[in-house]
Amino acid sequence: MADRYGALVRTAFLLTADRGHAEDLAQASLIRTFQAWGRLHDTAAAETYTRTVMARLAIRWGRRRWRAEQATAHLDCVAVIDAAGTVDDADLVMRCLAALPGPQRAVLVLRYFEHRSEAEIATILRCSPGTVKSRSARALAALRSAGFLNEDGSEPSTYRGVSP
Amino acid sequence: MSESVKITSLLHAAAEGFEPPTTPDPATLRTRARRRRGAQRAAGVGVAVLALIGTVTVSIQREPARRGELTTAPPATTQGTGATAKDLSAYRWSELPVAPIDPRDQAALVWTGREMVVWGGVTRDGHILADGAAFDPTRSQWRPIAGSIGVPVRYGATSLWTGAELLVVGGQTALDANSRNGVAPAGRGGAYDPAADRWRPVAAGPTDAERVLAAVWTGREAIVVTSERSVAAYDPATDRWRSLSPIPEAAERELVSVVAVWTGGQLLAWALWTHRDISPVTGSGKIAWGIDLFSLDLATGQWTLRPGQGEKPIGVKVAYWTGEEVLIPAAGVFRGFSSGPAAFDRYGLRYDPGTDTYTPMRHGPLDDGPPESYWTGAAIFSLSHSIVTGPDPMDDRDTAAWDPSADRWTRLERAPAGVTYQTPLLWTGREFLSYGIQPARFGR
Missing domain, CATH: 1.10.8 (Helicase, Ruva Protein; domain 3)
Structure with missing residues (x-):
């Protein structure tokens, strides 16, 4: 339980x-x-x-x-450095998720955390598959703009550490 | 790493960084239910819904909750000549005959050398069970076992086979509205003798009220480590507990879990600890964590810190003694109460107690899950409970085997839907048995 x-x-x-x-x-x-x-x-x-x-x-x-909450294409995130000196990605991700509109956040969670198909998400959220696609695209674009999905693994452009 | 894998790992890291309460306070649910449409009947039943949901199998779960809620100690050791990875590649899954008892989760489960004994557990509708059954794989027959009179019912108990009895300690019992998280410790343990088909209560001990973090059978005693870092030994011959020195981890460090293994002469215990130093005013501070290995010499009762050489483990979930070395299959990255990104390209470690040295195992196809891992005596068998896309994809219930002599992995037949990470597998020396919602076997 x-x-x-x-x-x-x-x-x-x-x-x-x-x-x-x-x-x-x-x-x-x-x-x-x-x-x-x-x-x-x-x-x-x-x-x-x-x-x-x-x-x-x-x-x-x-x-x-x-x-x-306001929809935004630019996410300003502040990371916290943990005791081991590494950046707490979870904290950063949550700050960025919080900056997304609720429907976009829901699509991201259902698609990438619960691994639901677009059709399933459309059923769950009572919207069309096209709406799921567009919300997903906008959310991913916002995360890309924050540097989260950089292929080279470089830090987000808005990254700044805060010492404990 | 593909974009979808990356965002999946970020979301998992974020979710794992959140430490929710284990269960709602029943009184809180009661108040909420009354507020909403005056549904008084929803009061206690809200908890029942949780109990129902608690037993539902969910396939997408990268890492089962490990922080602070390890209630069932991993199997300690399985020695002897067992099935190799090549043998396992010829194995197939099949269903077991229908058991004479209700399907259940979190039951006490042991292999006696002749039978698989199942006792206690909780049903999908939240009933905690007092009955049990034994399955003889050579006859493919079930038999009900005697009622456990005098032994409190429970689920999530730690179970050990002593060579003559099923020893059951720890676990939780019926919902308790007065406790912080709605569950109560099960109280006194019990022992079941399959030859006499009889239960007996176990003498009162530290496991009656404390959470069991780890338990091993030494051949004479059961050594138990509890959440209060106390260590005690239970001798079934005399039905007595004796206290041992506590694990010498620094006092401010909270033990999240302990993985213990008996090597035949000493107890090895990996202590996974964390320490929070957060200001209640500013909310900022430090979180520290680590994994320390200690050995206990039963003759002297002394613990010794083993600093370790080579690449040390970043997570430990289970450890197996092969007779020569300890195998530590790949586990989730331990970060205490902190969080971080999901790790990829994980692998297990081999530990040599003689030289206090770790050496890596080859990365396995399911290691990034990470999977549940079992030792057959000649191979590690891994069962995935994760869905991972990308260059190293896996589905839940995928299986693989590791050959220690060649350090090589082989993918095996996928397990049926009734086998999940919530359902421990038992190695019988010939095949795996699983008792869950749908009992199954994996053998020739």
Whole structure:
């Protein structure tokens, strides 16, 4: 039980890019799963159902609660250097994810973290496959502009370390 | 590295860097459920939903949660002449006959030399089970085992075969609304004698209330390391525990996990530790981590730090004693409570206790997962639970074998859907047995 709850909250963390909202999102999704329990034909589908609810709720909550988010093509990221002197990529990634609009973030998470197909993502997010493609392209372009996907492995242009 | 692989690794690194609570406080769920549409009935059941989901197999999981929640010690050693990588390449997967007990996860599981014994565990609908069964592979028959009267039910227990009994310690029992994360330690352990088909409770010991990080069988005693870094030995002949010196890791370092192996004369324990020094005001600070190897001489009760020569491990999940060396299959990169990018081109290590030296194994086709790894006595068998695209692709349930004499990997037949990383495999000396939602065997 503990393992799966942790995995759900981690996905929620990526979907919300916010530690505080992650657990709220996971718990709200679990409660909705319970409320829909009678309609679930296969209990093995419970986690899949919960993850679908999480993705939809994340976008809905993002529209309602996090209106301060603005779509951007340029991500300004600040890295934290950990005790071993290496850059904490996770921190940097989360800052950049947080700067993406919710729907783009959801597409990235579903495509590259949950390994869903474009058709599946379209079904989950109730949009067309074309919308999935365009959101994915815009999100990747933003990450490229931040230097995350440099083929040569060089640091993002906006990288700057902060000593602990 | 392709763009898709890179972004996948970045997302995994970000997710692994987030340390969520293991389970919600049931009281919190209760309050939330009441707030939402006054659904009082959702109160305790919210936890039940979690329990249900907790047993559902999910294929996409790069690394099972290892931080702080290692409840089942890895199998200690499997010695003797076993199947080689070449032998394994001729093996095929098949289903076992239907068991006389409900399907379950996180059951206590041992190979007795004649039977696979399964006990306890948790069902998909969250029921913690007190029953068990034994499977005889030569007859391909199941038999129910005696009820465990006097031994608390549990899941996620640590199980060892002592040569005469199934020893079960640690694990969790029914949901407990008063505990911080909604689960409670299982309490006293138990021992099952398959010859007499009888259970007995084990004397009260440190595993009753503390999480078990590692356990090994020395041939006479079970040595157990707990989350409170206490070390104790249990002698089934006298039903007594004796305390041993604790692992001498610095006090401020928190033990995340311990991987232990018995080499026949000494206990080797890799301690994976972390230390957080974060200001509650500014939120900034340092996170340190590391892996230290200690050896315990049972005769003197003294621990010795082994600094190690050569390339030291960056992660340890399991270790196997071959009779000559310790094999440490590829594991996830350990970063304590910090995070970082996913690592590629990983590989396992061979450790020579005589010279305190590590040497690398050849990179395996599933090592970047990393996979679950088992020792047959003559080969490492790896089972993937990851989906990785790019130049070194793998699917979940892909398998491979490593030949120690040639340092060479061979891909094998993919496992069926019922075999997952949540389902430990047992090596019988002839074949692998798996008991999970769908029992299976991998043999000739």
